[in-house]
Amino acid sequence: MIEYRSVRKSYNGTEVVRGIDLTVRDGELVVLIGPSGCGKTTTLKMLNRLIPMDGGDILIDGKSIMEQDPITLRRSIGYVIQQTGLFPHMTIEENIQVVPKLKKMPPEEIRQRTIAMMEMVDMDPQQFLHRYPGQLSGGQQQRIGVARAFATNPDIILMDEPFSALDPITRGQLQDELVELQGRFHKTILFVTHDMNEAVKIADRICILYDGQILQYDTPEQILKNPADGFVSQFVGRNRIWNSPDLIKARDIMILDPVTTSGELTLLQAIEVMRQQKVDSLLVIDHHHRLKGLITARMIRQAGDRSALVRDTMDPDCMTVAADDSIVNLLRMLQERQVSSVPVVGEDRLLMGLITTSSLVTTLGARFVDA
Ligand SMILES: Nc1ncnc2c1ncn2[C@@H]1O[C@H](COP(=O)(O)OP(=O)(O)O)[C@@H](O)[C@H]1O
Ligand SMILES: [Mg+2]
Known part of the structure; x- marks a missing residue:
């Protein structure tokens, strides 16, 4: 379980995260959504201590992240970003194996796991393991990004607009696959997007951020049906419920x-x-x-x-x-x-x-x- 407690962050005297309280249950996929600059990335990066928080605390399974070694913490949390973050001078195989090697997993386990991860994201290991990221399409690179995040089998995975740069079809496929993976592996996932359709499609719960604060945190169904205030309903889109009739229940x-x-x-x-x-x-x-x-x-x-x-x-x-x-x-x-x-x-x-x-x-x- 992840618990943000009154978490704050300022840059040059301006508060960009203004007291976030957020609980993510084990196995839950929570989407952080909001306009550009509202603090999504900052909120995410404070969890793996890529950005230090200024106030409040974040607990993982009841233990403050401040009591953990930042490097160990970071390696125990999967991280996928929009620009894939793959190292261009390393092969796909080397990219997937970076953290498992740093964690000194046994070589045979690393080898097997690399193949399993490739298969998990539907990439042929024979064909792709020895290529470089630049030789893959955007969608393929993003699949590798996902495979790499799962490679050490972390309980928590952070995904910051991982599919935003992809064409709509590839994007839809990867969303479907993520939902499918989540159904199988029950990771705890914090996923950032600014696309409401994406959020509704993949989230167990959606957290709407605006100007460094949470406006609403609820299931997609509730957010579509009972948007908390003017901004949320505007963001969600009027009568959007009609686009998702499967969300209306008996x-x-x-x-x-x-x-x-x-x-x-x-x-x-x-x-x-x-x-x-x-x-x-x-x-x-x-x-x-x-x-x-x-x-x-x-x-x-x-x-x-x-x-x-x-x-x-x-x-x-x-x-x-x-x-x-x-x-x-x-x-x-x-x-x-x-x-x-x-x-x-x-x-x-x-x-x-x-x-x-x-x-x-x-x-x-x-x-x-x-x-
Ligand atoms: N290193 C930084 N220095 C100063 N301001 C920053 C820095 N990083 C982010 N910000 C500001 O903090 C706010 C939140 O940024 P961010 O979390 O990246 O937003 P989002 O991911 O929602 O687009 C923005 O106004 C951004 O300009
Ligand atoms: Mg961002």
């Missing part, structure tokens, strides 16, 4: 108090409830508020005998969704199954809400269009 649009009934009611009584509540279906629940089934006006019509019980007539296997299911899946389900409503359930089928095709349209309209 919980955001469900009706919270759908009409429910007990299975012990007769069909006659159920019809009466529907009439009073002006609905054409009821969610059947037990006394723990767990969903037992769904009954519709049509099912009652087809049943005939109005003295029969709801529990014997309802559909006990009705389709349900989880609160975290995205609206994209939901729309697909509603369409494929030709149903007009879906209950939202939690653990043990606890009823949380209901989504209907008409509520979908109205709720979405009210919540996001006017926002």
Whole structure:
């Protein structure tokens, strides 16, 4: 875990980092984003002590970085920058092996690890290990930068606009690969960018910096939906949520108090409830508020005998969704199954809400269009 505590930095009397409090959990990919000059790089470099802080403290796993030898600290943290930082006069192999050799890893382990790292970033070792950085494309050099940062298997990796200079296609590929690597290796990553699309795509949490301070630190979903203030919403872009419909979840649009009934009611009584509540279906629940089934006006019509019980007539296997299911899946389900409503359930089928095709349209309209 990384903890910034009231961290400050000034240059010539001007404070450029003004009291940063930031916690990054193990295995989390946190993106620092903000306009040029807001202090992103400075914030990053204070962690591996490339820049000394003027106030506050930074802890790694509870231990202050000031109590650690700066060189050892730096070698224990992977670092990838925009200009790759590869040494031009060294081959790719030598570049990847710099820190492992400094750390005196056994030669056989270094050899194996170099090959594994090349394969990890999808570069053929045979073809590339003996080339020089200048003989690689920008995207290939950046892959090597990533391989090098992973080479000593550090727990923490810092990445300062690593993909900013790349063309959009290569950039998109490397973002996908980073997400994939992160899923496999669970590094703790601090990633700097000024591109909101990049941030949303890769981050577990996004930290928005402005003028040396944190404006908002939250999940991409929350930042898009509830930007903290004028600057953040401007930065995020108005109605950007529509560009990321997969970030809208069932919980955001469900009706919270759908009409429910007990299975012990007769069909006659159920019809009466529907009439009073002006609905054409009821969610059947037990006394723990767990969903037992769904009954519709049509099912009652087809049943005939109005003295029969709801529990014997309802559909006990009705389709349900989880609160975290995205609206994209939901729309697909509603369409494929030709149903007009879906209950939202939690653990043990606890009823949380209901989504209907008409509520979908109205709720979405009210919540996001006017926002
Ligand atoms: N060595 C330095 N001397 C003086 N000012 C600096 C130095 N390094 C950075 N700054 C200033 O500190 C501020 C933050 O810089 P930086 O952290 O590099 O921003 P970012 O990475 O967000 O673009 C900027 O205004 C920058 O000009
Ligand atoms: Mg910078």
